[in-house]
Amino acid sequence: MGHPAGQRIVLITGASRGIGAETARVLAGRGDHVIINYREKLKRAKTIADEITAAGGSATTAGADISDEAAAHTLIETITQQFGRLDVLILNASGGLERNAASDYAMSINRDAQTRLVQLAVPHMPPGSRIVFVTSHQAHFHGRKPVPADYEPIAASKRAGEDALRAMIPTLTTHGITLHTVSGDMIDGTIIVQLLERRNPAAVSARRSNAPLPTIAEFATAVAEATTSPAESGHTVYVGGPDYLIADSSLPA
Numbered sequence: 001m002g003h004p005a006g007q008r009i010v011l012i013t014g015a016s017r018g019i020g021a022e023t024a025r026v027l028a029g030r031g032d033h034v035i036i037n038y039r040e041k042l043k044r045a046k047t048i049a050d051e052i053t054a055a056g057g058s059a060t061t062a063g064a065d066i067s068d069e070a071a072a073h074t075l076i077e078t079i080t081q082q083f084g085r086l087d088v089l090i091l092n093a094s095g096g097l098e099r100n101a102a103s104d105y106a107m108s109i110n111r112d113a114q115t116r117l118v119q120l121a122v123p124h125m126p127p128g129s130r131i132v133f134v135t136s137h138q139a140h141f142h143g144r145k146p147v148p149a150d151y152e153p154i155a156a157s158k159r160a161g162e163d164a165l166r167a168m169i170p171t172l173t174t175h176g177i178t179l180h181t182v183s184g185d186m187i188d189g190t191i192i193v194q195l196l197e198r199r200n201p202a203a204v205s206a207r208r209s210n211a212p213l214p215t216i217a218e219f220a221t222a223v224a225e226a227t228t229s230p231a232e233s234g235h236t237v238y239v240g241g242p243d244y245l246i247a248d249s250s251l252p253a
């Protein structure tokens with residue numbers, strides 16, 4: 001399969017639905033080749049790739065449970081064999097709320113899998129490449145703002161993942177690679193918010209009462225923009241949740 005010279009090769013983890021899928025559509029619409037990673041829903045991932053191709057874009061699918069070390073190795077190896085390099089890595093896949101998830105799964109997927117994927121990808125990312133970490137305000141502000149009890153392990157592990165990735169910035173800089181974080185309030189229309197709205201409607205209406213929740217399209221566009229913005233490595237883009245962003249002098253920096 002040929003790829004036009006200069007076309008960026010972009011891997012988006014967890015892109016078979018929701019924010020990852022929409023980010024794939026946006027970036028493919030801007031001319032990138034998008035690799036749609038999924039854990040098990042091949043059919044869904046293929047449908048997204050087919051839609052992108054039918055619209056004149058360029059997309060492939062790549063199944064891998066990124067929390068599985070061997071699968072993560074194979075994912076990066078297959079991509080580099082197929083495309084020779086990776087220009088953008090979007091760390092979107094996340095987990096921990098799944099039924100029957102082991103107690104250590106949240107840390108495994110939200111921290112360890114993220115840093116491992118970066119370590120595996122970096123040798124194949126040319127200078128000028130980017131890594132984008134997708135997170136939620138509840139995770140990004142973990143320890144500084146309250147979090148609902150059932151989301152606590154996810155928020156803590158995603159914050160640990162963000163800290164571990166930030167600790168890699170000096171090494172990434174030596175490779176000419178930058179790290180960008182995009183943090184969002186609850187995103188309207190996602191499965192997670194739909195489920196939460198059924199289980200704990202007060203939690204969602206409390207967020208809505210602050211400001212309208214961002215849509216999947218708005219959040220995915222911000223993630224796509226982070227792959228080209230001139231911001232410095234380590235920069236965070238915030239989407240929605242203006243109450244999170246009000247400085248509170250009683251909170252730790």
Ligand SMILES: NC(=O)c1ccc[n+]([C@@H]2O[C@H](COP(=O)([O-])OP(=O)(O)OC[C@H]3O[C@@H](n4cnc5c(N)ncnc54)[C@H](OP(=O)(O)O)[C@@H]3O)[C@@H](O)[C@H]2O)c1
Nearest residue numbers: 014015016018019039040041065066094135136186187190
């Ligand atoms: N939803 C929100 O309100 C919200 C708000 C702010 C930030 N975010 C962040 O945005 C990102 C995406 O959220 P979302 O709500 O769109 O997610 P989602 O609907 O739960 O989608 C999950 C995606 O990740 C894949 N996935 C799950 N576990 C995986 C694993 N171990 N390995 C590889 N892929 C895996 C799934 O693949 P399969 O379909 O094959 O299982 C699916 O494509 C997350 O980082 C989340 O923290 C979400």
